[in-house]
Amino acid sequence: MRYGMNPQQAAAEAAPIHPGRPPLKVLAGTPSYINWLDALNAWQLVREAAAVLGVPAATSFKHVSPAGAALAGPVDEAVARLHGVDPATVGPLTSAYLRARDGDPKSSYGDFAAVSHEVDAELAELLGRVVCDGIVAPGYAPGVAGTLSRKKSGTFLVMEADPDFTAPAAESREVFGLRLSQERDPVPVSDELIADVVSGEVPAASRRDLLLGLVVLRRTQSNAVCYLKDGMALGIGAGQQSRVDCTRLAGAKTDTWWLRRHPLVRDLAFRTGIRRQERINWQIRLVEGDLTADELDRCRDALGGEPPELDAALRTEWLGRLTGVSFVSDGSLPFRDNVDHARRHGVTCIAEPGGSIRSDEVAEACRAHGIALARTGLRLFHH
Numbered sequence: 138m139r140y141g142m143n144p145q146q147a148a149a150e151a152a153p154i155h156p157g158r159p160p161l162k163v164l165a166g167t168p169s170y171i172n173w174l175d176a177l178n179a180w181q182l183v184r185e186a187a188a189v190l191g192v193p194a195a196t197s198f199k200h201v202s203p204a205g206a207a208l209a210g211p212v213d214e215a216v217a218r219l220h221g222v223d224p225a226t227v228g229p230l231t232s233a234y235l236r237a238r239d240g241d242p243k244s245s246y247g248d249f250a251a252v253s254h255e256v257d258a259e260l261a262e263l264l265g266r267v268v269c270d271g272i273v274a275p276g277y278a279p280g281v282a283g284t285l286s287r288k289k290s291g292t293f294l295v296m297e298a299d300p301d302f303t304a305p306a307a308e309s310r311e312v313f314g315l316r317l318s319q320e321r322d323p324v325p326v327s328d329e330l331i332a333d334v335v336s337g338e339v340p341a342a343s344r345r346d347l348l349l350g351l352v353v354l355r356r357t358q359s360n361a362v363c364y365l366k367d368g369m370a371l372g373i374g375a376g377q378q379s380r381v382d383c384t385r386l387a388g389a390k391t392d393t394w395w396l397r398r399h400p401l402v403r404d405l406a407f408r409t410g411i412r413r414q415e416r417i418n419w420q421i422r423l424v425e426g427d428l429t430a431d432e433l434d435r436c437r438d439a440l441g442g443e444p445p446e447l448d449a450a451l452r453t454e455w456l457g458r459l460t461g462v463s464f465v466s467d468g469s470l471p472f473r474d475n476v477d478h479a480r481r482h483g484v485t486c487i488a489e490p491g492g493s494i495r496s497d498e499v500a501e502a503c504r505a506h507g508i509a510l511a512r513t514g515l516r517l518f519h520h
Contacts, residue, residue, distance in 0.1 A: 138150065138151055138169055138170055139167040139168065142171055148169070151168070155305075158299075158302070159302075160177065161173075161180065161296050161298050162296065162299075163296055164277075164282050164296065165285065165286030165291075166291075166294035166295060168294055171201065172271060174201045175200075175249040176249060178198065179196050179249060179250070179273060179356070180298045182203060182355070183206075184275075184298070184300065185326060185352045186208065187253035187254070189348055189349075190349060192208050192209045192229070192233075192368075193208070193209040193229045193253050194206070194207070194208050195207055195230070195233035195234035195236070195237040195253070196353075197237045197241075197244075197248040198248055199244055199245065199247070199248050199249070202356075202357045202358045202375040202376065203237075203353055203357055203370070204238075204241045204248060205237040205240030205244075205245060205369070205370050206349070206352075207368060207370065208233055208236075208349065208368035209229035210232060212227050212235055214403065215397060216236070216239050219416065220263065220266075220413070227259070230256070230260050231260045231263055234250060234252060234260060234263070235263070236368070236369040237250075237369065237370070238250075238267070240369060240371055240372065240373070240390070242417045243417065247269070249294070250269055250271070250272040251272065251273045254274070254276075255274060256276070256278065256281050256282075257281065258281060261277075261278075261285055264285060264288070266413075268414060270289070271295065272285065272294070272295060273296040273298055274298065275297070275300040276297065277297070304321055305321065306321055308321050322355070322517075324515055326351045326352050327348075330351060330488075330511075330513040330515055331347050333491075333514070334510065335500050335510050335512055336504050336509055337486075337503070337507065337510065339486050342461070343463045345368060346365040346366060346367070347365075347463050347511065349365055350363045350370070350488065351488065351515075353370055353373065354465055354466075354467040354517050354519070355467075356519060357373060357467065357519060358519060359375075359376070359467055359517075359518040359520060360375075360383050360467065361373065361375045361383060361466075361519070362384050362464065362465065363387065363465045364388065364390075364391040364462050364464055364482060365463045366462045366463065371395070372387035372388060372391035372392075372482075374387030380466065380471060380475060381474050384464075384474075384475045385478055388478055388481065391459075391483070392459075392482060395456065395458075395483075396447065396452065396455060399447065399451070399455050401445040402423060402445075405440065407440060407441075408438075408439060411439050415439065419439055423436070423444055423447065424447065426452075428444075456482075460483045460485060461483065461485055462482060462485065463485070463486045463487070463488070464479045464484045464486070464487045464488075465487070465489070466488070467516065467519070468517075469490045469493040470487075470493065471493050471495060473499050473501070473502035475499070476503055476508065477506075479508075484508060486509040486511070487503060487511070488511045489510075490516050491512035
């Protein structure tokens with residue numbers, strides 16, 4: 138390894154449990170400790186998502202949690218315009234990664250990518266144009282790995298996963314002189330997990346999103362929740378001590394994703410020379426609506442004029458159009474406030490384990506808001 142979690146921590150090694158059969162191998166670059174964690178978790182996410190849902194999947198990882206995840210699907214005008222792609226011809230694997238990266242494009246800056254299928258020349262060309270630190274995939278088209286290895290002056294990480302690798306039944310880690318061991322989570326994600334619908338009905342499109350959400354949260358630092366629509370994660374809340382804080386944080390990301398599609402934001406005309414990530418960051422800051430005086434001056438310079446005003450009335454009207462969003466929680470919803478907040482972000486379906494002392498109140502809140510509720514009976518904490 139290049140180093141441990143931090144540069145001041147001298148690295149030891151990443152050694153396979155079964156010699157000669159590692160789950161991943163390095164084709165280019167030198168991973169750090171966190172790079173390994175990102176690659177291992179991200180690969181498991183996309184492999185499971187593709188297996189469960191039957192289409193290519195991608196994720197954008199940062200600090201051992203997904204910033205975004207998506208299945209192959211339509212690339213909308215907002216994404217196509219920013220990345221200079223033709224939505225009518227973009228390939229399925231590239232579409233999956235573009236959609237994954239667009240869920241939280243601010244956080245995806247400098248991400249670690251993972252895809253479920255062989256990387257083709259189209260995806261490699263896109264990766265060459267975005268700020269990304271590495272990728273893991275089950276294979277690479279001829280010449281693609283070599284092309285990617287030259288990115289970032291040769292420091293870009295190219296890792297290949299063994300798609301047939303089966304993890305041991307038990308897993309362990311050492312912390313402060315103590316080895317902790319447990320059984321690897323053996324429960325597969327399947328339709329059976331969302332068969333117990335206690336409120337409303339779950340349409341087929343939402344069922345797909347709920348299954349994707351369960352796969353995503355299995356690889357997200359707990360506490361965690363995820364908002365999803367049309368086969369992509371719109372907002373992921375990870376690692377918060379309070380579940381409702383996760384719900385509110387991920388809900389704010391979902392609102393930002395949707396507001397970036399408002400014509401006033403989507404059609405912003407930037408001066409020549411303003412880079413893609415700067416355009417994305419200004420879109421987000423305008424949506425957030427709390428520019429400082431210094432930021433306002435720099436935004437005027439980036440636009441060559443006054444930025445548009447997305448006032449409260451415009452926001453409310455536009456946000457009211459967002460519906461058909463699914464919401465998944467890795468643990469039981471302890472209070473109905475999670476449902477009350479989720480409905481503000483277009484949620485019409487929820488999947489959560491159930492079993493809390495207030496689960497009846499959670500179900501009643503779903504009925505009151507017209508939200509379908511599926512109880513999975515499965516906690517998916519990940520640390």
